[in-house]
Amino acid sequence: MDTIQKLILDISVARRNYLDQVVQYNQDQAQWKPGSEVWNMVEITEHLFWAEQGGILGMWKSVHAIREGMMERTHESVHKDMSIEQIIERTWQPKEKVPATAAPRMGGPLTFWSASLNNLQTVLEAFGSYMRNGELRVLAHPHPISGPLDFHQRLEFLRFHIDRHRHQVRGLIIEMNG
Numbered sequence: 108m109d110t111i112q113k114l115i116l117d118i119s120v121a122r123r124n125y126l127d128q129v130v131q132y133n134q135d136q137a138q139w140k141p142g143s144e145v146w147n148m149v150e151i152t153e154h155l156f157w158a159e160q161g162g163i164l165g166m167w168k169s170v171h172a173i174r175e176g177m178m179e180r181t182h183e184s185v186h187k188d189m190s191i192e193q194i195i196e197r198t199w200q201p202k203e204k205v206p207a208t209a210a211p212r213m214g215g216p217l218t219f220w221s222a223s224l225n226n227l228q229t230v231l232e233a234f235g236s237y238m239r240n241g242e243l244r245v246l247a248h249p250h251p252i253s254g255p256l257d258f259h260q261r262l263e264f265l266r267f268h269i270d271r272h273r274h275q276v277r278g279l280i281i282e283m284n285g
Contacts, residue, residue: 110243114262115235119228121269125155126221128276137217141282148279150211151272152220158209159227159265163234165248166261170238173245181246184255191256191263198253206251231265 108116129137129148137148146154172178186194243259250256256264 110240111235111238115231117266118231121266122228125269125273126225128273129221134216139283148276149217149220151276152217152224153211154209155269155272156220156224158268161208162265163230166258167234169247182244184246186255191260191267194253203252
């Protein structure tokens with residue numbers, strides 16, 4: 108298995124773990140939240156969809172632009188050779204403000220957002236087929252909070268981000284059942 112396939116598999120496992128966790132809850136439970144400032148399961152799942160869709164599109168546009176000579180191909184970054192966990196530790200505050208493009212805004216059934224998030228795996232795998240291993244350490248489009256990330260780090264971020272919100276949902280469930 109090459110590096111791209113491994114990164115995509117890691118995202119797939121994170122996605123499956125997340126979806127297996129939320130599928131157990133009905134719509135009323137999925138809309139429960141302990142306070143107005145906390146996202147519920149529907150909002151978290153919608154957010155994951157928008158964030159990942161935007162991330163994949165941004166990476167795809169960046170690879171295309173680099174290959175076409177419309178974007179500089181560079182490997183230099185303040186985060187060079189760092190894992191996504193190290194980058195997040197250095198760049199994120201405990202409670203970050205979500206970019207508007209990734210914010211939950213439409214609502215609706217958890218089943219819709221779960222299916223939509225699940226279907227992004229197909230798009231991600233197509234992107235993985237488009238990528239070349241030699242491009243993984245080339246800088247992609249910057250992350251809105253962490254700044255410059257290479258394609259390897261961007262793919263790691265997708266896995267990290269899903270896992271982060273899976274833990275958030277676990278906290279909601281504990282509080283809901285508490």
